[in-house]
Amino acid sequence: MSIEANPNLAIAMRGVTKIFGDNPQVALEMLRSGRSKADVQAETGHVVGLDNVSLDIAKGQIFVVMGLSGSGKSTLIRHVNRLIEPTAGEIIVDGTDVLTMTLAQLRSYRRSSVAMVFQKFGLLPHRSVIDNVAYGLEVRGVAKKQRTEEAAKWIEIVGLAGYENSQPRQLSGGQQQRVGLARALALDTDIILMDEAFSALDPLIRSGMQDQLIELQKSLGKTILFITHDFDEALKIGDRIAVLKDGALQQEGKPEDIVLRPANEHIEEFVRQVNKARAIHVRSIMERGATEPCERSVPMDARCEDVLPLFAEHQWVGVLDNDGNQIGRVTAKQVIKALARYSPDAA
Amino acid sequence: MFPQLIDTRPLRRAIDDGLNWVVRNWGDGFEAAAYPLLMLLKGIEDLLIATPWWLIIAILTGIAWLATRSWKLPLVVLLSLLFLGLMDLWKDAMTTMALMIAATLTAIVVSIPVGVWMSRSLNVRKIFTPVLDLMQTLPSFVYLIPTVMIFGPGKIPALIATIVYAAPPLIRLTDLGLRSVDPAVMEASRAFGTNPRQRLLGVQIPLALPTILAGINQTTMMALSMVVIASMIGAGGLGYQVLQGIGRLEVSRGLFAGLGIVVLAIIFDRITQSFGKQLQGRIGLAEAKS
Numbered sequence: 001m002s003i004e005a006n007p008n009l010a011i012a013m014r015g016v017t018k019i020f021g022d023n024p025q026v027a028l029e030m031l032r033s034g035r036s037k038a039d040v041q042a043e044t045g046h047v048v049g050l051d052n053v054s055l056d057i058a059k060g061q062i063f064v065v066m067g068l069s070g071s072g073k074s075t076l077i078r079h080v081n082r083l084i085e086p087t088a089g090e091i092i093v094d095g096t097d098v099l100t101m102t103l104a105q106l107r108s109y110r111r112s113s114v115a116m117v118f119q120k121f122g123l124l125p126h127r128s129v130i131d132n133v134a135y136g137l138e139v140r141g142v143a144k145k146q147r148t149e150e151a152a153k154w155i156e157i158v159g160l161a162g163y164e165n166s167q168p169r170q171l172s173g174g175q176q177q178r179v180g181l182a183r184a185l186a187l188d189t190d191i192i193l194m195d196e197a198f199s200a201l202d203p204l205i206r207s208g209m210q211d212q213l214i215e216l217q218k219s220l221g222k223t224i225l226f227i228t229h230d231f232d233e234a235l236k237i238g239d240r241i242a243v244l245k246d247g248a249l250q251q252e253g254k255p256e257d258i259v260l261r262p263a264n265e266h267i268e269e270f271v272r273q274v275n276k277a278r279a280i281h282v283r284s285i286m287e288r289g290a291t292e293p294c295e296r297s298v299p300m301d302a303r304c305e306d307v308l309p310l311f312a313e314h315q316w317v318g319v320l321d322n323d324g325n326q327i328g329r330v331t332a333k334q335v336i337k338a339l340a341r342y343s344p345d346a347a
Numbered sequence: 348m349f350p351q352l353i354d355t356r357p358l359r360r361a362i363d364d365g366l367n368w369v370v371r372n373w374g375d376g377f378e379a380a381a382y383p384l385l386m387l388l389k390g391i392e393d394l395l396i397a398t399p400w401w402l403i404i405a406i407l408t409g410i411a412w413l414a415t416r417s418w419k420l421p422l423v424v425l426l427s428l429l430f431l432g433l434m435d436l437w438k439d440a441m442t443t444m445a446l447m448i449a450a451t452l453t454a455i456v457v458s459i460p461v462g463v464w465m466s467r468s469l470n471v472r473k474i475f476t477p478v479l480d481l482m483q484t485l486p487s488f489v490y491l492i493p494t495v496m497i498f499g500p501g502k503i504p505a506l507i508a509t510i511v512y513a514a515p516p517l518i519r520l521t522d523l524g525l526r527s528v529d530p531a532v533m534e535a536s537r538a539f540g541t542n543p544r545q546r547l548l549g550v551q552i553p554l555a556l557p558t559i560l561a562g563i564n565q566t567t568m569m570a571l572s573m574v575v576i577a578s579m580i581g582a583g584g585l586g587y588q589v590l591q592g593i594g595r596l597e598v599s600r601g602l603f604a605g606l607g608i609v610v611l612a613i614i615f616d617r618i619t620q621s622f623g624k625q626l627q628g629r630i631g632l633a634e635a636k637s
Contacts, residue, residue, distance in 0.1 A: 081538055110540030122535025126553045126630045136539045187539075 007095070010191055010223035011057040011080055016089030018075055018247075021046030024087045037246055049075040050086070051247040057240075059190070062217055062224045064238035066231060066270075072247035073227045074119075077195050080225060081114045082106055093191065111140045115184035119196035121176045123168040129179050130155060130164040136187040147186075154182040158212070174205035181209075185216070194226045198233065210237050231270045235259070235279040243267055256284045260338065276339050277305035285338045286319050286328035294318035294329055304335050311335070370496050381503045384453065388506055392445035400437060404428045407614065414621035423617065427610040436607040442584035443574050444611060446502075450509040450570040455563065458514045462521025462559075463547065472522065479515040487512055487576055495580050505582035509573045516565035524558025525551045557627040564619040571612045585611075 006012070019027045019040075027046035030039070037048040050072045057063045067073040078084040079091055082098055091098045093113065101109060115136060123132050130151050131138075137147035155164055158178040168176055177197060184192050194213075198206045214237055217224055228234050234241050235255045242252040243266075251263035259279040262268040283300045296310050297318030307317050311332040318326045395403065404425060411424040431440045465472045487508055494504035528551050536550045552559075578586030585604045592601025 083534060083538060107540040107542060110538060112540075114538075116535070116538040118531060118535055118538075120531040122531045122538075124532060124536075124550060139539050139541050139545060193538075 006056075008058050009056055009092070010059045010094060011055070011063075011225065012090075012092040013053060013055045013079070014090040014092075016050055016053045016076070016079055016086050016091060018049040018072070018079070018084060019046050019087045020049055028087055048247050049084075050079075053089075053244070053247070053249050055242055055249070055252065057223065057225060059223050060221045061239035062214070062226055062237050064226045064228060064234040064241045065244060066228055066234040066238075066241055067244035068229055070246075071244040073229075073244050074195055075247075076244065077116075077193050077225060077227050080191070080193055081110050081116060111136070112187075113189050114191045114193055115187040115189045116193040116195065117177070117180045117184045117197040119199055121168070121173075121180045121200075123176060123179055123183075125168055128165050128167060129160065129171070132168060132179055133182045133186050135183060140187070150186055151182070154186045155179075157185070157216075158182045172205075174201050174209065177201060177209065181213075185220075189222075191223045191225065194224060196227050196229065199229065206233070213237060231274050232278070235274060243270070256280045260284070275305070277308060277335075278303055280304045280338050282307055282317075282319055282330050282335075283328065285334050286330045287334070288328045291316075291318075291326065291329050293326055297326060297329075300327065304339060307335065366493055366496060374497055377497050378503075381498060381507070384449070384506055385503050387452070388445060388449040388502055391449050392442055395441040395445050396438060400432055403441075407618075411614075411618055411621075414618050414625060420617055420621060424614050427614050430610055431607055434603050434607065436585060436588070436604060439583070439585045439588055439604065440607055440611060442582075443571070443586065443608065446506060446509060446574065446577060446582055446584060447567060447570040447611070447615070450506055450513055450573075451563065451567050453506075453510050454514040454517055454566050454570075457510070458517040458562070458566075459521050459559065462518045462562075463525060465518065465522040466525035466551075475518070479518060482511055483515045487573065491576070491580060500581045502582055504580050505577035508580075509570050509577055509582075512573050513566045513569040516569065517559070517562035520558050520562030520565065521555070524555030524562075527558070528554045554630065557623050557630065560619060560623040560626060564616060564623065567615045567619060568612060571608060571615070574608060 017028060017031070019031070021027060021044065023044070024046060027040050027044045027048070030044065031037070031048060031051065037051060040046055040048055053072075053076060055063075055065075065073045065076055075084055079086055080093065080098070082091075082101070086099070093109075096109075098106075098109070124135060127135070130148060133155055134142075134147040134151035137150060142150070152164060155161060158181055160175060160178050160182065163171065163175065168179060171179065177200070180197070184194075198209050201209060210233060213224070213226075216222075226234075226237060238255055240253065241255055241258055243250040243258065245266050251258055251267055256279060258267060259271055259274070259276055262271050280303060281300075282298060282302050282304060285304075294314065294316045296314050297320050298307055298310070300319050300321050302319070307330060310317050316329045316331060319328045319330065321327045407428060408421045408425050411421040412418075414420065431437055461475065465475050490511060491504065491508050494507050498504045498507070525547075532550060532554070533546065536546050541549070574582065574584060574586035575589050576586070578584060578590050585607045588604030589601050589608075592598065592604060
């Protein structure tokens with residue numbers, strides 16, 4: 001079951017399964033014969049971390065993997081740079097099979113193709129901020145002068161100019177994670193893995209970091225695989241979202257697909273908690289086609305929360321494409337319908 | 348009485364004969380192998396004795412100031428060294444200090460690689476842990492006898508016995524320090540494509556340095572506690588004064604020399620500890636662990 005090399009895919013995973021324990025193959029056989037994860041654990045003492053996960057992650061997007069703790073999301077992201085070896089499955093990054101790499105190839109792959117940002121920052125406490133940011137380049141063998149210049153540039157971009165010679169412990173959590181982000185960006189890899197990168201931060205700081213990440217992604221065009229347990233965060237930054245539960249993939253799709261059409265009870269529970277007005281783009285619920293121009297209109301990537309205040313004055317709000325042509329319009333009724341609690345019977 | 352099930356005499360005779368055979372046939376080889384150790388010890392001792400007393404006081408007081416950046420420890424060091432001089436213990440103290448420094452240096456060279464090796468492999472750790480327990484609990488006289496038989500009485504068996512006794516804590520703490528480096532930092536380092544050597548030198552050793560320094564502190568203290576026993580086989584120094592005090596029932600001689608050993612212990616203990624604390628502060632481990 002080899003994967004065709006698809007030039008648009010940054011990361012492709014096929015049937016990735018990870019079983020933790022002494023004899024994973026036995027547990028794998030059980031799992032494949034249709035036994036449940038709980039059965040496998042009860043009988044063999046092996047923990048199923050990931051169960052047959054397949055994902056296609058296209059280049060240049062923020063792909064969010066969302067799940068509660070213990071859902072296997074952190075295990076999943078560590079498979080991409082093989083910090084964890086899968087028990088079964090295939091992982092193809094930029095057309096190269098990650099699992100067949102030798103140790104030397106794997107090191108050079110980690111140095112040049114994937115950078116990672118960690119929940120607990122993982123900064124080197126004995127090095128200054130600039131030496132931390134230059135760390136990846138140092139490992140790659142870049143000369144001191146060049147790597148210091150490069151590091152200084154990224155420190156400036158993440159907004160830490162002036163802190164170059166501070167020690168990580170002198171910085172706040174948010175600043176430390178900016179160092180972690182700069183360290184990953186400095187490597188200039190096409191793929192960045194972010195493992196609950198913002199989860200340890202205060203809500204306000206987190207929100208600022210999310211905005212900055214979205215902007216950076218727009219200007220740099222990187223592929224970002226982002227892990228989070230926070231559905232709101234997933235909806236805010238994700239171009240696509242995959243939901244994991246107990247190591248198995250529950251649903252994968254655009255944010256509004258998940259909000260408007262949750263695949264099962266588990267996802268519906270998440271959806272009930274979130275601010276749907278932020279998740280749903282007006283273009284996905286608008287009345288399409290050329291209509292008479294409206295008095296007020298919004299760009300096509302506006303979200304429901306952006307149009308709601310406009311309904312106080314206007315009955316119709318137009319939706320414009322990037323060139324300013326009206327491509328559709330929405331009414332308050334349509335928005336309310338979309339925001340009302342999803343129920344399978346009504347759909 | 349436990350019944351005698353086997354006759355242990357042939358076994359004992361075999362061991363004794365075996366050792367005698369080793370002494371006869373390999374004695375010269377062992378002595379040649381230990382020659383660099385003797386040179387190290389002699390070199391340090393000659394240097395310490397040849398250096399004027401005021402220079403040694405100035406150097407140690409200066410180191411104490413560097414370690415703490417306050418006046419308290421340098422003052423303690425200064426008074427301690429003046430005590431050694433005034434009590435006519437200076438030369439013996441230098442001999443003892445030389446033995447301690449030579450043993451500590453050798454222990455560092457041997458222990459850190461062994462500690463690194465232990466931290467990397469569970470099997471190596473399983474083998475070395477009982478060996479280290481044995482080195483620390485076996486009464487030193489037991490291995491003193493064969494070393495004296497091989498090398499003859501003198502400084503070499505004294506030095507070797509001191510190293511055997513003093514090295515285990517450094518090995519253990521090196522192993523512990525390397526293994527207890529924050530796994531999140533190690534994982535981040537791995538994710539950036541480091542090889543094991545880059546992780547060891549760039550991350551593990553710098554972060555384990557405070558623990559390793561605590562091991563060096565322990566090693567110096569244990570080396571000092573061996574000086575009386577070491578002087579029985581010809582190490583000389585303050586230990587020999589204590590020994591003479593016991594032999595001649597001169598309480599004063601034993602007491603003064605004993606206090607001299609305490610004074611040396613205080614100096615080296617406080618200096619190495621302060622460096623450890625300073626290092627810990629620089630790395631910020633205290634905060635990182637919370």
